[in-house]
Amino acid sequence: MSLIFSQDSMAEIDRLITHYPPNRKKSALLPVLHVVQKECGWLSVPVMDKVAEILSIKPIEVYEVATFYSMYHTEQVGKYVIEVCHTGPCMICGADKIISYISDKLGIKVGETTKDGLFTLKNCGVSWSLWIRTYVSDR
Amino acid sequence: MPKVTIDDISIEVPAGTTILQAARMIGENVPPAMCYYSKLEGSGGKCRTCLVKVTKGSEKDPRPMPKLVASCRTTVMDGMEVRNTTSPEVTDARKGVTEFLLINHPLDCPVCDQAGECKLQDLSYEHGLAKSRYEFKRREFERKDIGDKIQLHMNRCILCYRCTQVAEQLTPERVHGVLNRGEVSEISTFIEQAVDNEFSGNMIDVCPVGALTDKTFRFKSRVWFTKPVNAHRNCPTCSGKVTLWYQGEEVLRVTGRKNRWNEVEDFICNECRFDKKETKDWQIEGPVSVDSHSVISQNHPKIELPVIQKLIESDKDSTQK
Amino acid sequence: MDILNTVDTIPLENILGKKSPDEVTEEVKTSGLRGRGGAGFPSGLKWSFLDKSTDKPRYLLCNADESEPGTFKDRLLMEKNPHLLIEGMILSSYALGCETAYIYIRGEYMFILRILEKAIQEAYSKGFLGKNIKGTGYNLDLYVHPGAGAYICGEETALIESLEGKRGNPRIKPPFPAVSGLWDCPTIVNNVETIAAVVPILKMGGAEYAKIGIGRSTGTKLISASGNINKPGVYEIVMGVSVEEFIYSDEYCGGIKDSNDIKACVPGGSSVPILPKHLLFKESTGEPRLMTYESLSEGGFQTGSMLGSGGFIVYDEKQCIVRNTWNFARFYHHESCGQCSPCREGTGWMERVLHNIEYGHGNSDDIDLLWDIQRRIEGNTICPLGDAAAWPVAAAIRHFRHEFEYHVKYPHRVMDADHVYQPEMKTLVN
Numbered sequence A: 001m002s003l004i005f006s007q008d009s010m011a012e013i014d015r016l017i018t019h020y021p022p023n024r025k026k027s028a029l030l031p032v033l034h035v036v037q038k039e040c041g042w043l044s045v046p047v048m049d050k051v052a053e054i055l056s057i058k059p060i061e062v063y064e065v066a067t068f069y070s071m072y073h074t075e076q077v078g079k080y081v082i083e084v085c086h087t088g089p090c091m092i093c094g095a096d097k098i099i100s101y102i103s104d105k106l107g108i109k110v111g112e113t114t115k116d117g118l119f120t121l122k123n124c125g126v127s128w129s130l131w132i133r134t135y136v137s138d139r
Numbered sequence B: 001m002p003k004v005t006i007d008d009i010s011i012e013v014p015a016g017t018t019i020l021q022a023a024r025m026i027g028e029n030v031p032p033a034m035c036y037y038s039k040l041e042g043s044g045g046k047c048r049t050c051l052v053k054v055t056k057g058s059e060k061d062p063r064p065m066p067k068l069v070a071s072c073r074t075t076v077m078d079g080m081e082v083r084n085t086t087s088p089e090v091t092d093a094r095k096g097v098t099e100f101l102l103i104n105h106p107l108d109c110p111v112c113d114q115a116g117e118c119k120l121q122d123l124s125y126e127h128g129l130a131k132s133r134y135e136f137k138r139r140e141f142e143r144k145d146i147g148d149k150i151q152l153h154m155n156r157c158i159l160c161y162r163c164t165q166v167a168e169q170l171t172p173e174r175v176h177g178v179l180n181r182g183e184v185s186e187i188s189t190f191i192e193q194a195v196d197n198e199f200s201g202n203m204i205d206v207c208p209v210g211a212l213t214d215k216t217f218r219f220k221s222r223v224w225f226t227k228p229v230n231a232h233r234n235c236p237t238c239s240g241k242v243t244l245w246y247q248g249e250e251v252l253r254v255t256g257r258k259n260r261w262n263e264v265e266d267f268i269c270n271e272c273r274f275d276k277k278e279t280k281d282w283q284i285e286g287p288v289s290v291d292s293h294s295v296i297s298q299n300h301p302k303i304e305l306p307v308i309q310k311l312i313e314s315d316k317d318s319t320q321k
Numbered sequence C: 001m002d003i004l005n006t007v008d009t010i011p012l013e014n015i016l017g018k019k020s021p022d023e024v025t026e027e028v029k030t031s032g033l034r035g036r037g038g039a040g041f042p043s044g045l046k047w048s049f050l051d052k053s054t055d056k057p058r059y060l061l062c063n064a065d066e067s068e069p070g071t072f073k074d075r076l077l078m079e080k081n082p083h084l085l086i087e088g089m090i091l092s093s094y095a096l097g098c099e100t101a102y103i104y105i106r107g108e109y110m111f112i113l114r115i116l117e118k119a120i121q122e123a124y125s126k127g128f129l130g131k132n133i134k135g136t137g138y139n140l141d142l143y144v145h146p147g148a149g150a151y152i153c154g155e156e157t158a159l160i161e162s163l164e165g166k167r168g169n170p171r172i173k174p175p176f177p178a179v180s181g182l183w184d185c186p187t188i189v190n191n192v193e194t195i196a197a198v199v200p201i202l203k204m205g206g207a208e209y210a211k212i213g214i215g216r217s218t219g220t221k222l223i224s225a226s227g228n229i230n231k232p233g234v235y236e237i238v239m240g241v242s243v244e245e246f247i248y249s250d251e252y253c254g255g256i257k258d259s260n261d262i263k264a265c266v267p268g269g270s271s272v273p274i275l276p277k278h279l280l281f282k283e284s285t286g287e288p289r290l291m292t293y294e295s296l297s298e299g300g301f302q303t304g305s306m307l308g309s310g311g312f313i314v315y316d317e318k319q320c321i322v323r324n325t326w327n328f329a330r331f332y333h334h335e336s337c338g339q340c341s342p343c344r345e346g347t348g349w350m351e352r353v354l355h356n357i358e359y360g361h362g363n364s365d366d367i368d369l370l371w372d373i374q375r376r377i378e379g380n381t382i383c384p385l386g387d388a389a390a391w392p393v394a395a396a397i398r399h400f401r402h403e404f405e406y407h408v409k410y411p412h413r414v415m416d417a418d419h420v421y422q423p424e425m426k427t428l429v430n
Helices: A007-017 A022-040 A045-054 A059-068 A095-106 B019-026 B088-103 B119-127 B162-170 B202-206 B270-275 B295-299 B305-320 C021-031 C043-048 C073-080 C082-096 C107-125 C156-163 C192-204 C206-211 C243-248 C321-335 C341-358 C366-377 C385-409 C423-429
Strands: A080-085 A119-124 A130-134 B003-006 B009-012 B051-056 B080-083 B150-152 B177-179 B186-188 B212-214 B227-232 B241-247 B250-256 B283-287 C059-064 C100-105 C141-146 C187-191 C220-227 C233-238 C262-266 C311-316
Touching: A007 A022, A022 A045, A022 A059, A022 C107, A022 C141, A045 A059, A059 B177, A080 A095, A095 A119, B003 B019, B009 B019, B019 B080, B051 B088, B088 B119, B088 C341, B088 C366, B162 B177, B162 B202, B202 B212, B202 B250, B250 B270, C021 C043, C021 C082, C021 C192, C021 C206, C043 C082, C043 C187, C059 C082, C059 C156, C059 C192, C073 C082, C073 C107, C073 C192, C073 C220, C082 C100, C082 C107, C082 C141, C082 C187, C082 C192, C100 C107, C100 C156, C107 C141, C156 C187, C187 C192, C192 C206, C192 C220, C243 C262, C262 C385, C321 C341, C321 C385, C341 C366, C341 C385, C366 C385, C385 C423
Parallel strands: A080 A119, B003 B080, C059 C100, C059 C187, C100 C141, C220 C311
Antiparallel strands: A080 A130, B003 B009, B051 B080, B150 B212, B177 B186, B227 B241, B227 B283, B241 B250, C220 C233, C262 C311
8 A cells, every 4th residue: 555645744745846946846855854754753665755756756866865864764763852962062061961861861872762662862963952853643 | 279287298188178088198197086987977076086286277377276176077277287196295195095995995805806907906006005094993784785696795885976877877767876974875775676777787897896796707716817808799788899708718707898997988788798608699809908007917918018009099099089 | 233133124125126136246245245154255256156147047045054063143043033034035136136045944943944934924925025026026936945964065065965855965066056056057055144144234335334343354243152151142243352352251251151261262163273272362473363254264274263154162171172172073974975085984083083082092193193184184075074074183183282192191091081181281291
């Protein structure tokens, strides 16, 4: 059975495609991947293949992009992804302590997901001290 | 026609020629090219082994270029002056690039089918250090078969992108590409999938290292024990012009015909490459002239120097036309 | 000064149609505005490179991929004053003759993307965007495009690739985007703050704007201040404020936290060279060091640094330079796109060597090895990420070599994460 995205997602995808010239549909790839990841929680192969079909591109073009950008999950993650910045400015203000606190509290190392599938702890190299992303559906 | 001077040798070249192409026309002091491939659109610029110093930008704007430039992607301007082997800065940068390309390379030449015709081997021989300064674990990938005739040995890959360009430009549907980012980038199909189309074998020919090898030739022989012979056949799919690699009476492998820059003259189809391994399949033209610097030449009768000179001249003529 | 934090703007119809696009460009040239993303290239000059000889559409892209550790000024500008950016986009697009423009915003700023989209909707409904803007006959569509977590997409050609739906691999130049950029069309990429500054420039006139600041550093600059200071945040300064005033005055950083002594400062985002205390407040000539492009880079990399993107990170005496350098190296290792060999292989190598030194596993050759690696990355890569990775390492060794030597010489001491090198320990190294 072929995968179907929700009506809301499809409406959003259709809107995003209009942002680019008709012969440049591939340009909508990054925003569209955000939309489907929000709905599906992560980017499985069927999800990516469906995106390729919608944008009329080859599946490998989606895989290449999805694995390049760190915000896309090509493996299943928890419902809540906790990302803690550990670059210079945050490190000197104690980011490592925050990471080890969360790590102890949840009993997981950076990059791991709790057994109940609720939380994933990640490092992010960005100017956020701490950041939690939620994926509502856990398909 | 713009005139360019490379290491004090001048040549006039058609507008739009790159420094590397101009150097190839001159025929000496040619920068090494690990990723550039003249027959693949958009190739080059990535490996950084062909960096040269532009000491004079052009007649009009004689300022030198502030950084070393990739000769494969820099177009010649009239009056441009370039230093390659005569610049210590270039030699040093090339040493650096060679070291970078080798730190994660497994150095498994003794068991690698590419040994003897590997461009990374040549590069290390000329620019490498005797001992690695890298003390960490090298990155490792699983060996993978992509299709039943081609093996991908990602540990050896230098990410030249040529094989993806072959897939993009020669085959109807590209199913492999570069995945992940940075140091852990890899050539992959992402999902278990065969690269299966009639021109896929050309990925083996364009690969500068032993990352993509011919499974039908795997471990059969070292290349320097085989004798290359040019041959052709009437092929409905490709030009049918190939090189057969003989050991005794047996054809061990079939490849495209490579010129002295290690580029194939024509891309060949998989039927010619993998399925036609009998002498009777082919019209034999004669032995391939092998550069005396190559280890493959050890099985060849020595060709006198003037003859080589003539060959180089005729090659130069054909490039200029 | 608050010229980027104002809603008091100009009626667009006073510019569009009244002034020609070339006149608008001329104002920007006169203003002396320089790119606020890091390189500091004169913006008017950049605009004049746009190839207007083809029939192809032209594009203006706003670079809102702000990802440099220590830089968070564009975030605040877009969050608090989105309409200023939109107005800047309209005026700039008009000057460049673009009918479509994009704001490329980093994926992590998704909530700001929503703010911008709402503001853009408002602009459309009031007739500031779309067809025949305010009856002037000028058309412009403006869209926001999210990235997805890649520092490299702040490099303009990687940004273009990413907008085209590809991996963020920088292109090999030439051709430059002004000739062949987005979808092979002439394209200009400008930083958020640069585009926002076009509004006050046209409001007060280029010549007036040029009077703000000192010398070739005209106008105001947003500085993101972070680290061990009392008042971290984003400050709009008139260029020319002294570094000392910026750090110690209550109007800005408010001094060092807990009244500690200052050890060093990275004045322009993680990629620019770190400056030790003795070079921070004074130029090599003895003149006070100012917050300007010229003054901060005075003396080259031997004694200077760069204004960069204005990510101002302050380190007090309790901070370990080796640890900080390792941290930056880890970032660049993680963010290298992997296309060209020096950056792909070299950034990881530097991180590993620095990790060894920081955790007490270094040896005496490692410092020279590091120097060698960074030297062979710098200038030899496709894009400036290689330089950005090499400079912090080079500067740290240049100015704090004794601290690296201490790490190598006393591995058992540095293994303790709380142990920090103190200046008096210098005698232990020699």
